[in-house]
Amino acid sequence: MSADHEEEKILLVDDNPTNLQVLLQTLSGRGYKLLIAKNGDNALNIVHKVRPALVLLDIMMPGIDGYEVCKRLKDDPTTSGVTVIFLSALDDTRDKVRGLETGAVDYIAKPFQAEEVIARVETHLKIHRLEQALARRNRQLEAENEHILESMREGIVGINGHGKITFANPAASRITGWEAAELIGADAHGLLMPRSADGAIRPREETALYTTLSENIIQTVEDDVFWRRDETSFPVDYSCTPFMRDGEADGAVIVFRDITEKKRHQDALQDALDELQEQKDKLMHMSRLSSMGEMASGFAHEVNQPLTAINNYAQVCQRLMQRDPINMESLRDGLEKIGVQARRAGDIIARIRSFVKKPDHCLQVVDCNRLVQDVVKLAEVDARHNGMEIHLDLAEGLPAIKVDPVQIQQVALNLVRNGMEAMRDMPEKDVGLWVSTERQDREFVRVSVIDRGYGLADDADHQLFTPFYTTKDDGMGIGLSVCHSIIQTHGGVLNFIRNPEGGTTFWFTVPVAEL
Incomplete structure (x- = not known):
């Protein structure tokens, strides 16, 4: 047996x-x-x-x-x-x-x-x-x-077809402060979800529970509020799932989770991200100021030319006014030339001020070619100082892009100045630096800066965009790192290729505006 x-x-x-x-x-x-x-x-x-x-x-x-x-x-x-x-x-x-x-x-x-x-x-x-x-x-x-029900952190309540609570696990009692005996038989809407976060009465017909009970569909709700026994609210994520019996809905199950701690962590993380963004903004601003400091002598010379011309024309006008009779035609011509030179100086200063101002993260729909042309105007002073030319190869019919124009100008100017510095002592500098634009694909426009300089070191592939990596004797190694961060924030890519004929092509992509 x-x-x-x-x-x-x-x-x-x-x-x-x-x-x-x-x-x-x-x-x-x-x-x-x-x-x-x-x-x-x-x-x-x-x-x-x-x-x-x-x-x-x-x-x-x-x-x-x-x-x-x-x-x-x-x-x-x-x-x-x-x-x-x-x-x-x-x-x-x-x-x-x-x-x-x-x-x-x-x-x-x-x-x-x-x-x-x-x-x-x-x-x-x-x-x-x-x-x-x-x-x-x-x-x-x-x-x-x-x-399992006792050990679960999520609150679980069963609801019959009339919206009455028929079951509550220990977590539901612990989270809400209601004893299980008090929950059983109570109206779920009136007990747990009677008001919104601002205290306004919540119509029963607008709740996920009502939709689940009336339409037999699963509802998932994030960042809502439930109410405790002591009349305090708490943030929740919850789901309402219809309970089927013999093929027909016979109530619902609500599974909810108190996300107070999650929101606290999210707020702390957001504060940290805001602080990080603020520091990144300061770093970007410092990088632009550093670029302007390095180019200061060239800009001083550039501004000095129209100021000298203004002074000379002013002296001529004074002499014309001392003559009798006054030659009004010559005086008018001199004053017009003073105005032209004043506007020339003003344009130079305006470009500098626009570039170095602190950004407000304003995304704008702009013309990519116009943006590149403005950058080249800023860099022309440095180009003349280094005895080379900047050539433009701008594609026609490019779509508008949606970017922070000051930040993208910063990236382009940094790449242009790096290219000129790489060519400064090279015999190929007479070839000049080329800046091109083209449509990369349906979503992005590509900007390239091509130099014929001394090229990049062998270890540059994995370190070039990391902070504090530099090949310059007096460099800090933050320029390309800042540029990389800016382009990533815009959803684009910053990268480089070594040119077969020597030198390097740095390129970046920026998103096309959704029109």
């Missing part, structure tokens, strides 16, 4: 000793522990003490009959799981039906055949084992589910 059968107890109940003897002989030696009771009272006592797996129960007995014994066993939760098979000489169909109605699982008529008893006993014991195993597994699953 297998280990599954060992020590399984069978209670034999009959007031006839001969019948008991026959049953003992039939079932002995089959791995069961056989117990005997001669009347109903005795049978009930034994069942309560030893909990047999199966009872073979006679019906016609003095005192309490088999029907009553079976009924009492099934009415008692502690013994209701015991399997009962009636053994009786009563062969009427009504007797069999009555026996089954009291809770028995089978009915064997007397006189019985040994093989029939053995077969039915083994069959029902097998069913009993399966039922016991299933019951144990159900209890295990219930315990596991309860443990």
Whole structure:
């Protein structure tokens, strides 16, 4: 006999000793522990003490009959799981039906055949084992589910079709401050979500729960508010999922999470990002000021030329005014030339002021070619100082771009000045520096700065855009790093290629404006 059968107890109940003897002989030696009771009272006592797996129960007995014994066993939760098979000489169909109605699982008529008893006993014991195993597994699953629900950080509440709470896990009570008994039966809308964050009454029809209950669809809501027992609100992410029974919606399950800590971390992160952006802005501004400082002597010379011309024309005008009669035509011409030179000086200063001003991160829709031309005007002073020319190769029909123009000018000017510096002591500097624009693809415009300088070091590929990497004796190594950050912020790419004929092409992409 297998280990599954060992020590399984069978209670034999009959007031006839001969019948008991026959049953003992039939079932002995089959791995069961056989117990005997001669009347109903005795049978009930034994069942309560030893909990047999199966009872073979006679019906016609003095005192309490088999029907009553079976009924009492099934009415008692502690013994209701015991399997009962009636053994009786009563062969009427009504007797069999009555026996089954009291809770028995089978009915064997007397006189019985040994093989029939053995077969039915083994069959029902097998069913009993399966039922016991299933019951144990159900209890295990219930315990596991309860443990899971208790250990979950998310609050879970079950809602019936009328919006009433039918279930709440411990986390729901812990988060909201309501006891589970207070939540059960309460209106979910009135208890958890009656008002919005500003305290305004929230119409029931505008809630995700109402949509889920009325339309049977899953709703996911981020950064909303629920309300606690003490009338304080807290931020939540939550979902409403319809609960289906027999193919029809029968309520919903709300799973919610208190995101107070998450929002606190988000706010702290945003503060850190804002601080980082502020420092990046300062660094970009310092980089532009540094560029202007390096170009200061050239700009001073450039501004000095129109100022000298203005002074000379002013002296001429004074002499003309001392003549009698005054030559008004010559005086008018001199004053016009003073105005032209003043505007020339003003344009130079305006370009410098526009370039070095602190940015306000204003994205604008601008003409890429015009932006490059303005950069070249700034760099022409340096180009003349270095004895070289800047050539433009601007594509026609380029779409407008959406950028921060001051920042993109900073990138372009940095690349142009680096290119001129790389060519300054090279015989190829007479070729000059080339700046080109082209449409890269549907989403980006590409700007390239091509020099014929001394080229880049072998280790530049992986370090060129990292902070404080420089090949200049007096450089800080922040220029290209700042440029790289600016282009990344715009969603573009800054990179370079080594020219086969010598020198380097630096290029960057900027996004096309959505028109």
